[in-house]
Amino acid sequence: MSFDPNTPNLARMYDYMLGGKDNLTVDRAAIDRLVEHIPAAVPLARANRAFLQRAVRHLAGAGVRQFLDLGSGLPTQGNVHEVVREVSPDAKVVYVDHDPVVAAHARALLEEQGKVVFVQADLLRPAELLATPEVTDFLDLSEPVGVLLVSILHFIQDAADPAGMVKVLRDAVAPGSYLVLTHAVETLGREQAEESAKKVYRGSSTGGAAGRSLAEVRAFFGDFELVEPGLVHVADWRPDHPGVIGDEPLPGYLLAGAAKKA
Numbered sequence: 001m002s003f004d005p006n007t008p009n010l011a012r013m014y015d016y017m018l019g020g021k022d023n024l025t026v027d028r029a030a031i032d033r034l035v036e037h038i039p040a041a042v043p044l045a046r047a048n049r050a051f052l053q054r055a056v057r058h059l060a061g062a063g064v065r066q067f068l069d070l071g072s073g074l075p076t077q078g079n080v081h082e083v084v085r086e087v088s089p090d091a092k093v094v095y096v097d098h099d100p101v102v103a104a105h106a107r108a109l110l111e112e113q114g115k116v117v118f119v120q121a122d123l124l125r126p127a128e129l130l131a132t133p134e135v136t137d138f139l140d141l142s143e144p145v146g147v148l149l150v151s152i153l154h155f156i157q158d159a160a161d162p163a164g165m166v167k168v169l170r171d172a173v174a175p176g177s178y179l180v181l182t183h184a185v186e187t188l189g190r191e192q193a194e195e196s197a198k199k200v201y202r203g204s205s206t207g208g209a210a211g212r213s214l215a216e217v218r219a220f221f222g223d224f225e226l227v228e229p230g231l232v233h234v235a236d237w238r239p240d241h242p243g244v245i246g247d248e249p250l251p252g253y254l255l256a257g258a259a260k261k262a
């Protein structure tokens, strides 16, 4: 993937929705078009980020000491290693993203001696990723890992075999590991808005978005066991303050879950 300032960039678009400053006019214009069709897009992005942090805190509380954050995005407030440190100061975090813009920011801001590593890689080649020296030297794959695939799988089309990719990851990690993900669902009755929203993403660096059914999203977990409350709308997963994200309930476009390998 190369840097193109004229094409809306997925990581910068998301940064804009989270209130960050690492975005360009072209990214902001794309999000403005998205919001015309999906008015809740910005609160959903923020609910997604808040879920990521709650899930990481939960895993750290359950004893997970290594994290693989795949499709990590631009560093922002409450990065995974910062959240983990609240519970476990010695935890290790590997961030992975294929975007050179993310790589430049992440290397400057995230890498800390011995505790945090950033790897620029395509997660569609998971076996290669897991075999890179940064990962093999840093993580102990015989111990549990928290694998994070948060707001990423819906940007991967079926033709690229996201299910096969996730299976490689599930098979590679030790018992006691967790898979955490969020995923957009096809939501019924709003086809027009969804089609228009997909068009915005088709014109961006990601090349498209693919909402899936609840059953398809559940299948990404394979035989891992979902922790309570299961696969639910993102704001309903172990909320810190039930019912206070935004003034209105968020539409259920985004599912969230965490599951453990037996």
Ligand SMILES: C[S@@+](CC[C@H](N)C(=O)[O-])C[C@H]1O[C@@H](n2cnc3c(N)ncnc32)[C@H](O)[C@@H]1O
Binding pocket: 010, 011, 014, 048, 049, 052, 070, 071, 072, 073, 074, 096, 097, 098, 099, 102, 121, 122, 123, 124, 149, 150, 151, 152, 155, 206
């Ligand atoms: C919407 S952001 C999600 C950021 C973060 N996971 C979160 O939920 O807060 C999606 C990120 O996935 C990255 N990404 C998309 N396709 C990828 C791929 N094939 N390999 C690696 N990273 C990818 C993008 O560059 C972007 O930074």
